Amino acid sequence: MSTAVNVKPVKEKVPVHLRVLRVVYYLIMICTVLLYLLPFWGTVTTSFKTAEEALTTNPLSFPEEISFDAYVDSFEELKESLITSVIITVGGALGSVALGSVCAYGLSKYRFKFDGLFFLLLSAAIYLPYQAILVPLLKTISNLGLYDTRRGLILIHIVYGMPMCTSMFRGFYSDIPDALIKQAMIDGNGPWQIYRKIVLPNTTIATVTVLVFQFTSVWNEMLFALTMGGFDCMPATIALNQMVGALSAEFNMQMAGSIWLTLPVLLLYMFLGKYLIRGYMAGAVTAS
Amino acid sequence: MAIKKFFNRHPMLPLIIPAALLIYFVYVALGWNLWVSVSDWEAYSLEASYGFGGFKWYAQMFKDPQFWISLKNTLLLFLIIPLCLLIGLLLALLMDQGLKGTSLFRNLILLPFALSYVVTGTVWAWMYNPSSGIINSILKMMGISTQGLLWISSQEMVMPSIIIALVWQFSGYVALIFYAGIKSVPQNVINAAKLDGAYSPRIYRKLVLPALKGSMSSAITILAMYALRSFDFIWQMTQGGPGTASHTLPVLMYRETFEKNNFAYGAAIANFLLVLVLVLILPITYYSNRKK
Numbered sequence: 119m120s121t122a123v124n125v126k127p128v129k130e131k132v133p134v135h136l137r138v139l140r141v142v143y144y145l146i147m148i149c150t151v152l153l154y155l156l157p158f159w160g161t162v163t164t165s166f167k168t169a170e171e172a173l174t175t176n177p178l179s180f181p182e183e184i185s186f187d188a189y190v191d192s193f194e195e196l197k198e199s200l201i202t203s204v205i206i207t208v209g210g211a212l213g214s215v216a217l218g219s220v221c222a223y224g225l226s227k228y229r230f231k232f233d234g235l236f237f238l239l240l241s242a243a244i245y246l247p248y249q250a251i252l253v254p255l256l257k258t259i260s261n262l263g264l265y266d267t268r269r270g271l272i273l274i275h276i277v278y279g280m281p282m283c284t285s286m287f288r289g290f291y292s293d294i295p296d297a298l299i300k301q302a303m304i305d306g307n308g309p310w311q312i313y314r315k316i317v318l319p320n321t322t323i324a325t326v327t328v329l330v331f332q333f334t335s336v337w338n339e340m341l342f343a344l345t346m347g348g349f350d351c352m353p354a355t356i357a358l359n360q361m362v363g364a365l366s367a368e369f370n371m372q373m374a375g376s377i378w379l380t381l382p383v384l385l386l387y388m389f390l391g392k393y394l395i396r397g398y399m400a401g402a403v404t405a406s
Numbered sequence: 407m408a409i410k411k412f413f414n415r416h417p418m419l420p421l422i423i424p425a426a427l428l429i430y431f432v433y434v435a436l437g438w439n440l441w442v443s444v445s446d447w448e449a450y451s452l453e454a455s456y457g458f459g460g461f462k463w464y465a466q467m468f469k470d471p472q473f474w475i476s477l478k479n480t481l482l483l484f485l486i487i488p489l490c491l492l493i494g495l496l497l498a499l500l501m502d503q504g505l506k507g508t509s510l511f512r513n514l515i516l517l518p519f520a521l522s523y524v525v526t527g528t529v530w531a532w533m534y535n536p537s538s539g540i541i542n543s544i545l546k547m548m549g550i551s552t553q554g555l556l557w558i559s560s561q562e563m564v565m566p567s568i569i570i571a572l573v574w575q576f577s578g579y580v581a582l583i584f585y586a587g588i589k590s591v592p593q594n595v596i597n598a599a600k601l602d603g604a605y606s607p608r609i610y611r612k613l614v615l616p617a618l619k620g621s622m623s624s625a626i627t628i629l630a631m632y633a634l635r636s637f638d639f640i641w642q643m644t645q646g647g648p649g650t651a652s653h654t655l656p657v658l659m660y661r662e663t664f665e666k667n668n669f670a671y672g673a674a675i676a677n678f679l680l681v682l683v684l685v686l687i688l689p690i691t692y693y694s695n696r697k698k
Contacts, residue, residue: 138616143503147511150497154515154574157529160540176547177532177540217424236425243432244690247635247683249659249676251435253442253669257454272492278432280424285554309417338522339636340657345664355524359642362528376525379517387520391513394520395582402583402624 154285155295165189165373172370175198188374192361196378197288199357203337204382205268206353210275210330217276218328223313225284226291227299243281244404248341259346266351281334284330285404286397290324323393330390331397334383354379366400413515434681443673450667463674472650473675476658480682482565483633483654489573490629494580499610500584512585515578524576527642530571534558558644561651568640568652574631575639580625587621590613627687634651634683655679 158334160177165188168290225237255274256265264270294317302312318325343353343379358375365371387394413419416622467473497515501508504589518526533540534557542554557567600610637656640646646657653661655675663672 121656140503140505143505144499147500147505147507150500151514154518154578156540157526157533157574158517160533161529173617176543177538178543180455217427221421221424222423224418227420230416232577233418236421239425239428243428245437245631245683245687246432247656247676247679248639249635249656250439250680251432251674252439252659252676253430254435254662255431255437257438258431277427279418281432308414309603311418334520338524340522340524343662344641345660355522355638358524362531362642367608369535370536371529371534376528380521380525387513387517389429395513395516398516398519398579398582399586402579402586402621402628 122377129284155227161373164369165377167370169368169370171374172192173298173367177369185370186367187371189378192371192375193378195361196354196357196375199352200266200378203354204350206343206351207333207336209268209272210279210336211329213272213276214279214283214336215325215329217280219287219318219325221280221284222287222291223317224309226288227294227296228309238266240281240284243278244285245354246278247287252345255344266347266349268347268351271347271351271353274342275339276383278338278342279332282401282404286331286400287324288327288405289400291323294320312345324394326390327397329391330386330393331401334361334386334394339380350402380382382386414628439673440677442670443677447669447670449671451669452667455671459670463671464477464678467674467678472653472658473539473655475650476653476675479565479652480636480654480656482633483569483572484630485569486572486576486633487626487629489569490577490580491625493573494584494625497577497581498584498588502614512578512582516577516582517578519579521575523573523638524593524642526571526575526637529566530574531558533571534567538645558652559647559648564644564648568643571643572632572639576629580629583621583625584618587618591617593639596658620694623690625689627694630686630690631683634679634686651675655682 147356162176163180164172166184166186167175167367168183168185168187171175171181192285220238221236225233225240259265259270262270264273277292299312303309338355339353341354341361344354344359347353348356358379361375362372412546441456443463444459444461445455447455447459454597457619502510505511518589532538536559539557542551543556545551545554556563558564596609596613599613604612636654637655637660640652640654640657641660644652646653646661656679659672659675659679662668662675
């Protein structure tokens with residue numbers, strides 16, 4: 119007999135009525151999932167149908183014969199814009215994450231002139247309704263010769279993604295003990311050496327989290343894509359929008375196109391979902 | 407050498423680049439937009455003009471029936487807040503029952519939130535399609551309505567339809583926020599309460615729900631921001647139609663600015679939206695930050 123008190127979690131006996139309750143809970147859970155997934159089910163089944171079948175059969179029914187026509191045809195329509203979207207997303211996400219990380223590092227670990235003001239301006243920008251800067255932005259981007267170019271959209275996503283990224287990184291960097299930074303300083307490292315040698319290697323999870331979050335938000339974005347691009351430089355969201363407008367009765371094409379557009383996000387969700395959810399949580403903390 | 411010395415004395419100097427970008431693209435742009443709204447930039451002209459033109463566009467805005475429809479619809483979208491909070495809270499409580507498959511459940515109900523509004527707009531426009539959409543098919547299968555309803559094709563039903571779809575997209579996210587709030591209540595506090603003989607509903611009421619205030623203000627802020635900025639989803643699903651029945655302020659701003667080249671008017675609408683954000687969001691953030 120050891121002297122240590124063995125702390126057991128408090129566990130109640132489960133009476134019958136609570137067991138019934140658990141069954142009810144499971145039923146509610148299953149019904150909720152079915153309800154939430156209903157649109158996805160219809161999207162997938164319809165995307166495998168032919169155009170006539172999509173129009174005439176019950177939208178929930180399984181396709182009589184699985185047809186990949188809609189996938190092939192819609193990919194043909196979307197492929198250029200998917201490439202455009204990949205370039206813009208990678209550029210915009212990497213850029214805003216880099217700037218956000220640098221700003222958050224400076225703001226959370228150092229004092230400098232106007233740091234309070236800078237932080238205030240950054241935080242307030244999170245709540246900016248983009249409509250309120252669209253006209254000046256259009257003028258600026260046109261004056262720079264970046265209208266309807268990938269570079270222009272990348273610049274836009276870097277700038278307007280930065281406030282959110284900074285705010286998310288600040289939350290993560292505040293967990294780095296100041297003593298660690300001080301010790302490195304005593305060892306003769308400058309702030310940016312410390313950033314490179316200590317902060318970045320120790321916060322890869324934070325970086326991946328913000329990157330995944332930013333990647334999905336740039337990929338999914340439509341307003342900037344529509345107003346600052348859309349002819350030569352057409353992101354996939356706009357291409358899908360136009361395809362839906364042009365093929366308003368071909369639901370199999372619309373659904374297959376939607377799936378192409380969702381695929382990168384879905385892959386991220388499946389393989390890096392943990393980080394994406396962490397990012398959503400960090401975003402929620404930021405917004406309060 | 408002198409540059410290096412200066413840099414050593416001011417190590418945070420590189421931050422001037424993001425700061426400059428931020429100030430120009432956000433704050434200078436906001437001021438510029440304010441000026442555009444009172445400038446003499448003519449309607450339907452791509453040629454910018456920056457002389458003072460008075461407040462005629464604001465006067466025009468308050469006389470414009472489309473503006474009032476858009477404002478009403480924008481405020482109507484705030485209904486997603488109580489709906490998402492209620493459903494989100496119930497789902498979060500369900501997730502807290504220690505049932506098997508909870509994390510899979512969480513991932514599945516959160517999935518809609520990860521998707522582009524363009525995708526969810528496309529899918530829901532089809533769901534609501536009167537003849538070949540899912541919802542009417544189900545109504546028919548269940549024998550509720552043989553005709554089916556018009557949903558987004560009808561002036562009266564379009565806003566409720568949009569709200570239902572948005573609740574579908576956002577409630578999983580709200581549930582996630584609440585669930586994290588519930589999990590932040592220390593387990594030993596709950597165990598102590600159980601030892602003292604408290605039963606579950608009482609623990610929830612006295613211990614868990616009060617701890618959710620922070621989560622609630624986050625959720626409210628996010629949903630309110632969405633309601634105010636709502637463009638992508640509505641643009642994809644209805645383009646503000648039928649007629650102007652689902653115009654919101656961002657949709658009206660887009661139509662005036664980018665379809666009619668009515669830049670000064672668009673700027674005025676956007677500034678009204680900005681004021682709305684300041685009036686509605688600032689108190690929430692102030693209130694929740696003050697308590698921290």
